[in-house]
Amino acid sequence: MQNQPVIILSHPQLGQNIGAAARVVRNFGITEMRLIAPRDGWPNPDATAMAAGAFGKMEPVRVFDTAADAFTDLQYVLAVTARLRDMEKPVFGLSGAMGKINEMAAKGARTGLLFGPEASGLDNAEVALCQGILTYDVDAEFSSLNLAQAIGVAVSHWRTLCVSETTETQWQSESPLASSADLDGMMGHLQDELTRARFFYPPEKTELMMQNLRNMFMRADLTHQEVQTFRGVIKALARFRGQSKPD
Amino acid sequence: MQNQPVIILSHPQLGQNIGAAARVVRNFGITEMRLIAPRDGWPNPDATAMAAGAFGKMEPVRVFDTAADAFTDLQYVLAVTARLRDMEKPVFGLSGAMGKINEMAAKGARTGLLFGPEASGLDNAEVALCQGILTYDVDAEFSSLNLAQAIGVAVSHWRTLCVSETTETQWQSESPLASSADLDGMMGHLQDELTRARFFYPPEKTELMMQNLRNMFMRADLTHQEVQTFRGVIKALARFRGQSKPD
Numbered sequence: 001m002q003n004q005p006v007i008i009l010s011h012p013q014l015g016q017n018i019g020a021a022a023r024v025v026r027n028f029g030i031t032e033m034r035l036i037a038p039r040d041g042w043p044n045p046d047a048t049a050m051a052a053g054a055f056g057k058m059e060p061v062r063v064f065d066t067a068a069d070a071f072t073d074l075q076y077v078l079a080v081t082a083r084l085r086d087m088e089k090p091v092f093g094l095s096g097a098m099g100k101i102n103e104m105a106a107k108g109a110r111t112g113l114l115f116g117p118e119a120s121g122l123d124n125a126e127v128a129l130c131q132g133i134l135t136y137d138v139d140a141e142f143s144s145l146n147l148a149q150a151i152g153v154a155v156s157h158w159r160t161l162c163v164s165e166t167t168e169t170q171w172q173s174e175s176p177l178a179s180s181a182d183l184d185g186m187m188g189h190l191q192d193e194l195t196r197a198r199f200f201y202p203p204e205k206t207e208l209m210m211q212n213l214r215n216m217f218m219r220a221d222l223t224h225q226e227v228q229t230f231r232g233v234i235k236a237l238a239r240f241r242g243q244s245k246p247d
Numbered sequence: 248m249q250n251q252p253v254i255i256l257s258h259p260q261l262g263q264n265i266g267a268a269a270r271v272v273r274n275f276g277i278t279e280m281r282l283i284a285p286r287d288g289w290p291n292p293d294a295t296a297m298a299a300g301a302f303g304k305m306e307p308v309r310v311f312d313t314a315a316d317a318f319t320d321l322q323y324v325l326a327v328t329a330r331l332r333d334m335e336k337p338v339f340g341l342s343g344a345m346g347k348i349n350e351m352a353a354k355g356a357r358t359g360l361l362f363g364p365e366a367s368g369l370d371n372a373e374v375a376l377c378q379g380i381l382t383y384d385v386d387a388e389f390s391s392l393n394l395a396q397a398i399g400v401a402v403s404h405w406r407t408l409c410v411s412e413t414t415e416t417q418w419q420s421e422s423p424l425a426s427s428a429d430l431d432g433m434m435g436h437l438q439d440e441l442t443r444a445r446f447f448y449p450p451e452k453t454e455l456m457m458q459n460l461r462n463m464f465m466r467a468d469l470t471h472q473e474v475q476t477f478r479g480v481i482k483a484l485a486r487f488r489g490q491s492k493p494d
Contacts (some may be wrong), residue, residue, distance in 0.1 A: 199483035220467035237484035
């Protein structure tokens, strides 16, 4: 089905959960699932046993080492996490998240939903790579969902809100959205130039400051063309610096 | 929680599914579950093992011999079934069903959702006792849901559509959003530096290029703090330029 989000499981532990996830993902018409560093390797017989044949009716599951690798061809990924994090990112409930997924897909974005491992959930570095956060409104006194159930909740809401009763949103840009690779390139370029300009002080703050800048740019849903434009800006601002003496 | 539907499992076979169902039912704030003639009796240790403590945080599960017995204090029950049946009953999708549950609860009805056994689904006599039918929009080529997943789909949609607020996107920044003056100041600063760097060529394009850059930043909904940070970036990138010779 066109415009479906890719379902991405980071460091899943139990094959049973991967298999149960594949079954419900396929039930609701989604055909692409990715794994980041599954604990017990891949393929996994426990997953196959629980999937009720789902793997035979979807694209081959692709396995990646890191979230950055898994995201390279995606433009809009939401991290599904219960814990609120101190990040400058939008936080959606289920309806809002699916509305946004639908909007971004209508703009031509490939979208994804990222789920963390059973015991510990997503780590902050992974959440930082996502454009936003999806948090479920669960009962505060009993909030821990099974991983495959959490995935079932997301994909069934996607189906209900984006397929069964979709209202198409139109986008009026002729340039495609920037890929993760575009954004990575731009952020690397910016970090190089800022490092040369001794912007990061003390140097330990580099990672946090780059994360904050990245969050800012991610929220803008940049197009490919805008990334090119902004790289021109960085280049122009920095252009004569290498030829001068520092003060 | 008031006005919640009672979750009723008819002739469930596997204790694991009953336990997994209880867990997700409780996750979404529902505290009453009933069983009709569970195959392996009740209580069931497999159910307890899968429930992650849910049974201790809900009303005791009540067991009945027949659907009619289980329904005596309920006024509005929907049968959740994939198969269309030749019955004069309304058939709802998830949104419609939850809207109806909400409406009936607001009228003072006690409501319920009835789920059939894993292998065979509900029989016609049980469906006949219900006020309507809830059918999920699943993929026709892979339509068989796990029982606990089917229950998770229903209760999460109930929560989303009947409990959570409809405008649910939150924002978790502690810094206030940037004012127009903040943004004007930043764009002016950027334009000055880019002009010095001879970025605008030909000069007639200045206005259009600044408009494009401004659109980009506006979409990011910058905070006051982020505008400050970005002005630091502009300053750092441009810092030595004034002291050097153009090439």
